[in-house]
Amino acid sequence: xxxxxxxxxxxxxxxxxxxxxxxxxxxxxxxxxxxxxxxxxxxxxxxxxxxxxxxxxxxxxxxxxxxxxxxxxxxxxxxxxxxxxxxxxxxxxxxxxxxxxxxxxxxxxxxxxxxxxxxxxxxxxxxxxxxxxxxxxxxxxxxxxxxxxxxxxxxxxxxxxxxxxxxxxxxxxxxxxxxxxxxxxxxxxxxxxxxxxxxxxxxxxxxxxxxxxxxxxxxxxxxxxxxxxxxxxxxxxxxxxxxxx
Amino acid sequence: xxxxxxxxxxxxxxxxxxxxxxxxxxxxxxxxxxxxxxxxxxxxxxxxxxxxxxxxxxxxxxxxxxxxxxxxxxxxxxxxxxxxxxxxxxxxxxxxxxxxxxxxxxxxxxxxxxxxxxxxxxxxxxxxxxxxxxxxxxxxxxxxxxxxxxxxxxxxxxxxxxxxxxxxxxxxxxxxxxxxxxxxxxxxxxxxxxxxxxxxxxxxxxxxxxxxxxxxxxxxxxxxxxxxxxxxxxxxxxxxxxxxxxxxxxxxxxxxxxxxxxxxxxxxxxxxxxxxxxxxxxxxxxxxxxxxxxxxxxxxxxxxxxxxxxxxxxxxxxxxxxxxxxxxxxxxxxxxxxxxxxxxxxxxxxxxxxxxxxxxxxxxxxxxxxxxxxxxxxxxxxxxxxxxxxxxxxxxxxxxxxxxxxxxxxxxxxxxxxxxxxxxxxxxxxxxxx
Numbered sequence: 001x002x003x004x005x006x007x008x009x010x011x012x013x014x015x016x017x018x019x020x021x022x023x024x025x026x027x028x029x030x031x032x033x034x035x036x037x038x039x040x041x042x043x044x045x046x047x048x049x050x051x052x053x054x055x056x057x058x059x060x061x062x063x064x065x066x067x068x069x070x071x072x073x074x075x076x077x078x079x080x081x082x083x084x085x086x087x088x089x090x091x092x093x094x095x096x097x098x099x100x101x102x103x104x105x106x107x108x109x110x111x112x113x114x115x116x117x118x119x120x121x122x123x124x125x126x127x128x129x130x131x132x133x134x135x136x137x138x139x140x141x142x143x144x145x146x147x148x149x150x151x152x153x154x155x156x157x158x159x160x161x162x163x164x165x166x167x168x169x170x171x172x173x174x175x176x177x178x179x180x181x182x183x184x185x186x187x188x189x190x191x192x193x194x195x196x197x198x199x200x201x202x203x204x205x206x207x208x209x210x211x212x213x214x215x216x217x218x219x220x221x222x223x224x225x226x227x228x229x230x231x232x233x234x235x236x237x238x239x240x241x242x243x244x245x
Numbered sequence: 246x247x248x249x250x251x252x253x254x255x256x257x258x259x260x261x262x263x264x265x266x267x268x269x270x271x272x273x274x275x276x277x278x279x280x281x282x283x284x285x286x287x288x289x290x291x292x293x294x295x296x297x298x299x300x301x302x303x304x305x306x307x308x309x310x311x312x313x314x315x316x317x318x319x320x321x322x323x324x325x326x327x328x329x330x331x332x333x334x335x336x337x338x339x340x341x342x343x344x345x346x347x348x349x350x351x352x353x354x355x356x357x358x359x360x361x362x363x364x365x366x367x368x369x370x371x372x373x374x375x376x377x378x379x380x381x382x383x384x385x386x387x388x389x390x391x392x393x394x395x396x397x398x399x400x401x402x403x404x405x406x407x408x409x410x411x412x413x414x415x416x417x418x419x420x421x422x423x424x425x426x427x428x429x430x431x432x433x434x435x436x437x438x439x440x441x442x443x444x445x446x447x448x449x450x451x452x453x454x455x456x457x458x459x460x461x462x463x464x465x466x467x468x469x470x471x472x473x474x475x476x477x478x479x480x481x482x483x484x485x486x487x488x489x490x491x492x493x494x495x496x497x498x499x500x501x502x503x504x505x506x507x508x509x510x511x512x513x514x515x516x517x518x519x520x521x522x523x524x525x526x527x528x529x530x531x532x533x534x535x536x537x538x539x540x541x542x543x544x545x546x547x548x549x550x551x552x553x554x555x556x557x558x559x560x561x562x563x564x565x566x567x568x569x570x571x572x573x574x575x576x577x578x579x580x581x582x583x584x585x586x587x588x589x590x591x592x593x594x595x596x597x598x599x600x601x602x603x604x605x606x607x608x609x610x611x612x613x614x615x616x617x618x619x620x621x622x623x624x625x626x627x628x629x630x631x632x633x634x635x636x637x638x639x640x641x642x643x644x645x646x647x648x649x650x651x652x653x654x655x656x657x658x659x660x661x662x663x664x665x666x667x668x669x670x671x672x673x674x675x676x677x678x679x
Binding site: 040041043044 | 268310
């Protein structure tokens with residue numbers, strides 16, 4: 001039976017992913033800040049077929065609390081087959097430009113906290129000699145763009161960290177999967193106009209589960225972001241400086 | 246931020262801001278403009294639009310809360326779709342008590358439009374199977390409403406077009422089934438008299454009945470069609486209960502409507518003559534039986550950029566045959582015809598909502614490509630016949646009926662209005678109150 005840990009479990013993508021695992025009868029451990037929401041989601045997952053669902057409250061920016069919660073997850077699940085790190089915010093870029101405090105706080109939420117969690121999870125996974133660490137990064141981490149480079153920088157840190165961790169853990173038989181979603185229609189992106197490039201959370205969730213099943217390395221979801229980001233990454237700086245993105 | 250939004254008929258256009266609701270414990274968002282709950286946008290006209298206002302999207306408010314497998318009571322959030330519910334309950338031996346012709350409707354939408362299905366003569370409307378619902382108002386109050394608790398709020402909210410507040414969750418009594426299979430019989434009939442005969446005899450013995458009629462046929466063939474009657478099939482262990490997974494999609498909006506008098510006549514004749522024998526019996530999966538059009542995603546695009554209008558009316562039993570003949574003649578002489586014309590007899594079970602559409606009589610549903618004033622004139626002519634008979638037109642499918650007609654069809658509108666949340670409104674409601 002699949003044992004799944006999900007951090008940031010109240011995010012729309014995480015919840016949709018948890019439903020895929022619930023339908024397979026997985027044992028699931030949910031971690032997020034909002035306990036009321038966690039209780040609702042846990043009950044929903046049980047009805048959808050999860051064998052067992054436990055949850056714990058955690059503010060990812062409260063680093064000293066990480067160890068206790070992760071320990072609880074290891075114990076309740078009795079091992080971890082898939083750990084999905086899905087928490088995040090969408091910072092207001094202009095607020096990050098006018099306040100150092102905001103910029104660093106957002107970087108901590110979207111970058112540092114993930115690095116801390118991965119660092120804490122890695123030894124257990126390594127010792128176990130199997131399993132998947134799946135991390136939701138973003139296409140925004142592929143190149144800094146003026147519209148959201150604070151978020152992009154944090155995600156770039158996560159992607160780069162994951163790349164190194166992947167090399168390290170490959171020897172132990174642990175897969176590190178970097179997931180780079182494009183635009184996803186979730187409450188986090190509620191203020192955006194939705195167009196043809198927008199994906200639904202359940203489509204992205206199916207992609208995440210597929211990537212975790214295969215132990216892929218880096219996946220763009222939906223796939224068409226791979227060629228799009230390839231182009232964006234290769235625009236020479238002298239042109240990039242002059243365009244709005 | 247304002248976004249263009251459309252209903253299933255892709256007419257009319259509306260611009261509104263969107264706010265996603267994902268937590269049923271929170272209050273309603275503060276907005277300067279009026280708000281309207283929006284489930285999955287399967288209403289055809291403007292009852293799910295709020296031009297210039299705010300839509301509260303409930304697609305993330307879709308969690309299951311409780312499922313009692315022994316009694317078949319499902320408690321879920323209002324944004325849950327029938328499709329998700331079916332995936333959950335069918336393998337456990339339960340089925341929706343009432344379902345419309347698409348499974349892509351939300352529970353909240355099904356309640357707000359008090360939807361009906363092919364078993365109306367047996368089960369009545371969806372609202373009859375709602376045990377209770379929670380209504381969240383803009384003043385922050387919450388009411389758990391049922392037939393015995395806040396019954397007047399319950400009656401106003403069922404069929405209340407989303408105007409009485411946000412339905413956050415509902416509890417539904419499901420129906421037992423032995424298998425996902427259906428035993429079906431399709432009978433060919435030559436005219437409307439044939440339909441009414443089949444309907445009389447079938448409604449007694451079959452749970453689901455519905456007919457498709459050839460709206461392009463004229464003269465003696467007027468009202469010919471295919472009558473389907475079906476029951477849930479007993480368990481058949483030799484069949485594997487898997488749904489057909491193949492899905493087609495209309496990938497883009499064609500520049501003009503693909504439905505025109507020529508394609509329409511051809512389609513209708515082909516469809517009618519597809520069945521050579523007078524009766525065909527089969528055992529089929531429930532999906533193609535209940536949701537034939539769900540197999541083609543975005544089928545509403547075939548009507549082109551101008552969209553289409555649905556027209557569904559009900560006429561009282563005593564005048565039914567006469568009225569349907571007159572409606573069919575008006576449609577036939579207008580030459581526009583209807584791609585899909587669906588005819589069914591509603592039973593006498595009372596609908597629980599103050600503004601519920603279903604009532605005893607014959608109901609006819611038609612699709613028309615939007616040809617502007619020509620279509621509007623035709624539908625007004627149909628309204629004259631329906632109104633004279635004492636019938637009604639379905640708000641969930643309407644984008645054009647006059648306020649005068651609406652108030653005639655739904656005399657309870659005045660007592661209903663006192664239950665409308667002062668911060669809620671819709672394009673439909675403003676139109677029919679003009």
